[in-house]
Amino acid sequence: MSTILQNAHEIIKKSAARLGLSDEDLEHLLAPDLVAHLRLPLSKQNGETVVYDAYRAQHDNSRGPYKGGLRFHPDVTAEEVTGLATLMSIKNSLVDIPMGGGKGGIAVNPKDLTADELESLARQFARKLAPIIGPDRDVPAPDVNTNAQIIDWMLHEYQEHTNTQAPATFTGKSVGKGGSHGREDATGRGGVIVTKTILDTLSRDVSKKPTVAVQGAGNVGIWFAQVAHELGWSVIAISDSSGAVINQNGLDIAAVAKYKSGRGKLADSNFGEVLEGGQILELECDILVLAALENSVTKENMGAIKATVAVEMANGPTTDEAYDYLTHKGIVVIPDVLANAGGVIVSYFEWMQNRLNESWSADDVVQKLQNQITPATEAVWKYSQDNNISLKEAAFDIAIRRLLKS
Secondary structure (H helix, E strand, O other): OOHHHHHHHHHHHHHHHHHOOOHHHHHHHHOOOEEEEEEEEEEOOOOOEEEEEEEEEEEEOOOOOEEEEEEEOOOOOHHHHHHHHHHHHHHHHHOOOOOOEEEEEEOOOHHHOOHHHHHHHHHHHHHHHHHHOEOOOEEEEEOOOOOHHHHHHHHHHHHHHHOOOOHHHOOOOOHHHOOOOOOOOHHHHHHHHHHHHHHHHOOOOOOOOOEEEEEOOOHHHHHHHHHHHHOOOEEEEEEEOOEEEEOOOOOOHHHHHHHHHOOOOHHHOOOOEEEOHHHHHHOOOOEEEEOOOOOOEOOOOHHHOOOOEEEEOOOOOEOHHHHHHHHHOOOEEEOHHHHOOHHHHHHHHHHHHHHHOOOOOHHHHHHHHHHHHHHHHHHHHHHHHHHOOOHHHHHHHHHHHHHHHO
């Protein structure tokens, strides 16, 4: 069993025990509705034919159509996407959007493909998925190594194959193809809204201008930093795979974002003092944003964290052991199923706009995102305090109760 699936099952089992669920309810929560294994033969430009394994897991649709991304990565497996689909059911239920949980992908390194080969593979994937997806059945979106261009290709192929006009079948499209304004920054922005909501409820003193360190300078980390800066927070450090930069007076986030958009390495920059990437976890700061990789905080480095709040913007950046350690140490750890839910919320908004034949402004999307994610955050905090459990435990309890009522 993959780590992701195993961890998802363990957390759900613990929640089921706290909630006193029956064996039948637990089995319903653990078992996916469908896991499709597809084979995609691709004729490459060098003359060889390579067959790629592809998957789509549909976990639970009791609240609405399955919803979740498609990733193109060599490590994609049936178990991985099943675990991720399970967590999507939890996330969508937690933030109270009428969608179920899905996830899929192709076991491929897209860097090994030409642009034409990538398009051909994506289009073939759409054709093979066509019988099991659709606006009312399953709504895929971008994920690791996929983007609006790939989704645009897949939507076009799906519509050609099914002879329909159904833009709501996919989300994460380019705006000109029915995508939503505000999608690019949704995950990072949602993380800031969640974090601010938690800060506003903390009894301990946190500066009105909290200091922020961001591990991970991809889309999510950069947007978290930019939105935090807009609020007047001081982003003092940020890291990428090459290293970290720190400036105690606050980084020029607009300049960092521009530099990263040109694929610059932070270790080669002059934004501040350059550190080894892992050192960002050890900095004195109010907010530590974990927006890099799974299992970034482990038994080996958890004791070095000094932040007041840690925000799980990546999926599973903290091992269960580290999460428990940090929580018992008094550090508030905002779990990924809540912290990074802004992306799927705005994906749902895109689906809604397509269904209603509307296009909402960026300001409308931001306001609707805040209206959706703030009460979910307040509910998790209250449940955690009332039951003396961690925010992650509270999030899963709330989501599972809601799932079982559907």
